Amino acid sequence: MAKSKSIRMKDIADRLGVSVSTVSKAIKGSYDVSAKTREKVMKLVEELDFEPNKQAQSLLQNKSYTLGVVVPDLDNSFFGSIIRGIENIAYQNGYNLIICQSHEDSVRELSDLKSLINHQVDGLILALASSTKDLKYLESLKARNFPYVLIDRGNDDLGVSQVLVDDFTGGMNASKLLFETGCLNVAHLAGPEKLINATEREEGYKQVCEDFGFDPLVVHCEFNEEKSFEKTLQLLQKHPEVDGIFAASDRIAVGAMQAVKSLGKSIPEDVSVIGFSDLAYSKYLEPALTTISQPAGDMGEKAMKVLLETMKQSEDENVNLAEKFVYQTKLIIRNSTKEIIQ
Structure with a gap:
């Protein structure tokens, strides 16, 4: 069957003579739909080939293919470099990013996190705001087995993977x-x-x-x-x-x-x-x-790779691997300091 650029769930429903709700449930793997109907729906889904339609893929795999990133300050080129690193790996793996900045404000940070969760992101990468002291919401995400990774500003108490520098x-x-x-x-x-x-x-x-x-x-x-x-x-x-x-x-x-x-x-x-x-x-x-x-760019890439692995692990509630990755810094000598005395 020829591929259509405007195939909708309603088109599948009309062709099979079922409701849109039935098609939706079949794609999601709901047990409310008979095996025979589910087979017909999935066969037509495959024939129509929704790819690269992310909506269909998201429904099939129960994923949004969207990730959240929260950093303190987008005017800071350090965090800009981190985001570029994250974006490189995210793009290679078919993920989009929603980027927020907390402005070093813990209240704003919490609002950003809740908004991202409401947008059903698949995972988060977070650099904590300098004013953040209450970790209850992050602890609740961890308790729900929601995948997230800390970058630059770590916290061992949360029990999640971290990408830091020494x-x-x-x-x-x-x-x-x-x-x-x-x-x-x-x-x-x-x-x-x-x-x-x-x-x-x-x-x-x-x-x-x-x-x-x-x-x-x-x-x-x-x-x-x-x-x-x-x-x-x-x-x-x-x-x-x-x-x-x-x-x-x-x-x-x-x-x-x-x-x-x-x-x-x-x-x-x-x-x-x-x-x-x-x-x-x-x-x-x-x-x-x-x-x-x-090495901000390298840190961003590593954080994204760690998040991808964490998302895989989160599918198994018995797996809980929190790792710490620490990068070394480098001294860059310019003109604001005097020469070393030999």
Whole structure:
């Protein structure tokens, strides 16, 4: 039979002399339909070949072939790179994406998650908002065996697979560079408290301070330029001896650099600055920002592959494999730090 581009469930029903409801139930495998009728329906479905009509395929396999992705900030090129990685693997496997941003707001994040579930997505990839503390909804999804994967910002308590970077070692490498270039008073502009990746970077900084015999100086701020500008001004006015700043993100570093310049200080001659993420614009700053690079695209691809495997596992309620995949960071030395003292 010739393939039609406009075949509908009603067309199948009319050809077989049954109701649309019967066709729908037969496609879904409902036991309300006799084996003989189901066989006729499925035979015609195959003859008409609904592919690439996703609606038919979705009904046949009880899948929407749509996935949800929730990240904190789409303006952040790090998350943009993660999404590109996710999209590459999703496309190869016939999935579409619905992308939401929480704006680092836990209330908005919860609303996004509920909306995606209502849209019957087959799975989720989530980077937690910095303000998220209540995990009850995510725990309920896990209890229902709904497949989702955490990326960048993990939480071991949820018992789901995670794709992360080694933030502790990255924090150590950033801090170590500042001391190795001759800085004697290194401060850390840390991310939000209780955000796991920010905490790990802070712990890496503190470890290096201990190794070099210096007291840590930590100031917490949000992952944005305006707040870090204000916090850096306060820091340098209170501690003018600071000659090195490790910022927990490139966005924090940008605000810090502007604050340093506004006080008439030079970078890196008076104050060295190093960031974390290697955002797209970081190499174009003046001076170009030394930073810690994260393999965002690879992380996105891995998260999508893990989600595909998790969705397969979720079909078997006895399978519950939660794995943690940790990527290493890379130090990118540019002009916002001095040369290492040999």
